[in-house]
Amino acid sequence: MRILEDQHVGTNEEMVRKSLTRTGTIAAALEESLLVGREKEKYDIINLISNQDAHQLTVISVWGMGGLGKTTLVKEVYQSQELSVLFDKRACITVMRPFVLEEVVNSLAMQLDAASSYRKGNFEELAKLLEGKRCLIVLDDLSSIEEWDQLLPKLSKMGNTSQIIVTTREENIAMHCSRKPENIHKLKVLEYKDAFDLFTKKVFKDATNLDNYPGLAEEAKPILKKCNGLPLAIVTIGGFLAKQPKREN
Structure with missing residues (x-):
């Protein structure tokens, strides 16, 4: 499974940085933040x-x-x-x-x-x-x-x-x-499990069988590492990826 299909977005670090500098994206992320792990x-x-x-x-x-x-x-x-x-x-x-x-x-x-x-x-x-x-x-x-x-x-x-x-x-x-x-x-950063739960809820807004995406956990690791447990970074990146085409395995 690829979170982004046929789309180059640069390094994960660059993606986090660019997304967080978009005022509109930050406002939307704050508005749609989910209480996960809290x-x-x-x-x-x-x-x-x-x-x-x-x-x-x-x-x-x-x-x-x-x-x-x-x-x-x-x-x-x-x-x-x-x-x-x-x-x-x-x-x-x-x-x-x-x-x-x-x-x-x-x-x-x-x-x-x-x-x-x-x-x-x-x-x-x-x-x-x-x-x-x-x-x-x-x-x-x-x-x-x-x-x-x-x-x-x-x-x-x-x-x-x-x-x-x-x-x-x-x-x-x-x-x-x-x-x-x-x-x-x-308030501390999210534990990895909670960060992953928040990430998947943002990437897949509708109810989705994650078994159809067996590679998601591995692909999410470098992204979540860059987000460092910060909910704002996670929902910002997750919201961005939610709009991208996804392919099931």
Whole structure:
């Protein structure tokens, strides 16, 4: 079996590099990322949040290099049925660049205040509206300690009943936000089996009998080696190969 039929794509390393530099491809890969090999981590974080003191503001940090799937994992946690019943209000935002405090606060307010009675810039007013309500807030892709230090005074005004999840690439930011080691979760690369499962799910979008492709495991090895267990690289390459003609043995 050949993953690519009669098509020269250069070395695997070159293919990974070229695919990951295509903005559209990266966006599509992020949008279509699958939660494979992260089920245990998902439920570990859900349990961590569920077991926190309901009357104490808690920050859970998920950190690791870019492309590991932090956003996908945390959004799965955020949307889980287990947590939806624990919180009165929820908000999930990506911290954009350049960082503008007012824009971040306004984005949070729009999601937290369903009644739309919040006036821009008046976070104290929002805090009063949310008084006594449990809120789950996700701040995705925090890139500096300074950003957190600007946000924390605003978030603290919401009282001690909220839970915050932060994702970041930097360990020092995670430690600064969460303080307690037990609330810091380091995301690692996928094990080979999970990487292979993710790869095949992307290459063969429809249900496929992999027995028809006995050479797939061997052909996938050099590709997955270059991807180094990074879900973003795997789904990007897998998505590219999914569009190519395949030949069964």
